[in-house]
Amino acid sequence: MMHDKGLSTNISWQNKDAYGNSLSPRQRQKMQRLRTWNERFRTRDSKERNLKQALGEIQRMSSALGLSKANRETASVVYRRALDEDLLPGRSIEGVATAAVYAAIRQTQTPRTLEAVAQVSRVEELEFKRAYRYINRELGLEVGPPDAENYIASSASELAISDTTERRAHELLQIGKEAGLHSGRNPVGLAAAAIYAAALLTDERLTQDEVSAATDVSTVTIRNRYQELLAAASEHDSDIQVTAQTEDDNSLSRAMSAAK
Numbered sequence: 512m513m514h515d516k517g518l519s520t521n522i523s524w525q526n527k528d529a530y531g532n533s534l535s536p537r538q539r540q541k542m543q544r545l546r547t548w549n550e551r552f553r554t555r556d557s558k559e560r561n562l563k564q565a566l567g568e569i570q571r572m573s574s575a576l577g578l579s580k581a582n583r584e585t586a587s588v589v590y591r592r593a594l595d596e597d598l599l600p601g602r603s604i605e606g607v608a609t610a611a612v613y614a615a616i617r618q619t620q621t622p623r624t625l626e627a628v629a630q631v632s633r634v635e636e637l638e639f640k641r642a643y644r645y646i647n648r649e650l651g652l653e654v655g656p657p658d659a660e661n662y663i664a665s666s667a668s669e670l671a672i673s674d675t676t677e678r679r680a681h682e683l684l685q686i687g688k689e690a691g692l693h694s695g696r697n698p699v700g701l702a703a704a705a706i707y708a709a710a711l712l713t714d715e716r717l718t719q720d721e722v723s724a725a726t727d728v729s730t731v732t733i734r735n736r737y738q739e740l741l742a743a744a745s746e747h748d749s750d751i752q753v754t755a756q757t758e759d760d761n762s763l764s765r766a767m768s769a770a771k
Contacts, residue, residue, distance in 0.1 A: 513566065522546050558594065561604060565590050568608040568633070575631040576623055578616070585615035593646050602642050605633045610643035617654040622661040624699055626727070659693060660684050662702035662726075669725040672706065672715060679709035683740045690743040696736070703728040704736030711741075 522545055526534045534542065566587055573583045589611040593599060599607055609632040616623045629636040647654060660681055667677040683705045687693060693701060703726040710717035719730045 565604050565608045572612050572631045582615045586611040589614050606638045606642045609639035613643050620661050657698045659698035659701040662699050666726050676709045676713045676715050680705040686744050687740050692739055700728045700732040704733050707733055708737040708740045
């Protein structure tokens with residue numbers, strides 16, 4: 512995660528000696544010259560300057576997204592590979608760095624959306640999406656489709672739902688996968704719908720508006736997806752009965768009942 516692998520010398524910016532005493536004006540000038548030359552030696556060519564800037568961007572975005580050290584290391588490796596294989600010409604450093612962060616998120620199945628990455632990036636979403644597709648293809652990254660189940664925990668915590676409802680949401684998603692409902696659908700939207708459907712099954716009072724606000728998914732998407740999940744669950748388990756009811760403006764209706 513450090514462009515020089517941490518093997519270079521670091522000179523403190525504080526103009527104090529080992530005892531904490533301030534340096535004399537002559538000594539301060541000397542230390543400033545040493546810092547300047549030390550920085551020049553650390554970035555001796557354009558490739559090292561490129562890498563230093565990019566890894567700094569990766570650290571900044573990872574910190575803003577709350578990513579783990581494993582994510583940061585993966586993103587740094589992806590960027591180093593892109594630089595070594597000369598994939599950067601025609602693309603901005605920030606764009607490829609953002610693409611590396613998103614590739615790391617996808618590789619580690621971390622629950623962060625493309626929109627969340629775009630919010631912390633210094634480039635337009637379209638630019639880093641193009642960069643991501645390019646380096647993904649050229650480097651042959653092993654990136655699988657995002658799993659909706661990875662988004663359950665964070666949304667469940669935000670909504671403060673019970674453990675029973677959270678487990679039921681996971682069960683609904685697993686049934687939905689078996690039915691092929693995850694193909695071509697937004698995993699965040701599917702996770703939000705699973706939480707809402709699970710709340711109906713466990714009789715936990717939760718509205719579509721509340722789920723929408725917590726997951727940043729439209730109520731229309733939640734409404735469409737939860738009905739599909741409940742239909743699949745009904746086919747999977749004959750004890751689950753689907754009842755069609757009309758929702759009020761606050762989305763407080765219960766469209767499912769669990770028959771024992």
